[in-house]
Amino acid sequence: MTPEDVLFRQATRADLPSIVRMLADDELGSQREQVENPLPASYYSAFEQINKDPNHELIVGERNGEVIGTLHLMFLPSVSFQGGLRAQVESVRVDKRLHGQGIGSEMMKWVMERARQRGAHVVQLTTHKSRVDAHRFYERLGFIGSHLGMKISLK
């Protein structure tokens, strides 16, 4: 089975447990997610916000009926770059058991194609400085680490 057999589609509410499981399944994610059955209601409220906004696409990758990857693609209108539309990706995950099979690359190629279709001039993302493998992964796809990503927690 090849990565090309992965189907990408809009996530539904029923996909949320799989999505949250993948978000939680690494060192950083495990500290901030709450994997319970049922999931905390806050996940479902966020899903509704995302789902009703045409500038947001919560995507899953599916193979043999199983959700094996996820990403959140957003389209951000901007005044800068002569009013250019930006695409931004957040929350990219591939099921850990399937790392190294090229599924992440297929997902990101899908993202770039989708961003082109919608007229974005750039795809942007941030990745934690500690995720060195991720930096190399994105560089292989042509991304350039030109920026410093800064955050302040309000909690």
Place this chain on the structure above:
Amino acid sequence: MTPEDVLFRQATRADLPSIVRMLADDELGSQREQVENPLPASYYSAFEQINKDPNHELIVGERNGEVIGTLHLMFLPSVSFQGGLRAQVESVRVDKRLHGQGIGSEMMKWVMERARQRGAHVVQLTTHKSRVDAHRFYERLGFIGSHLGMKISLK
């Protein structure tokens, strides 16, 4: 006159020439903006997209009736962080003639207050690696440069 005399408000179409002038007024911006009278229509289309979306706030800082700063604040629903709302800032500029007066700090404090009001758990931004003064500026406000910001141009 102190920075506290700056009034922050939603930008109108009539503010666009001032906004674009400030975006263009530095080394990186001058390469990508087109400052003409009238402005290229693409700026106005982007403004309409931003203006009709309640998750986007294009803001100007005004002093004595003159626009002296701008920023684009956006609220991004997300599944991660237990469905936590993110605030993101792009296109932050203060009129170059007024640098060093604390106006940028006032703008960012306004952003953090606004983000709290709307329930965001984080404010995030990226800044070009070459903008070392900006990194220090944001660090003084409490931002942490924890991420690498990566981009790929689709043009």
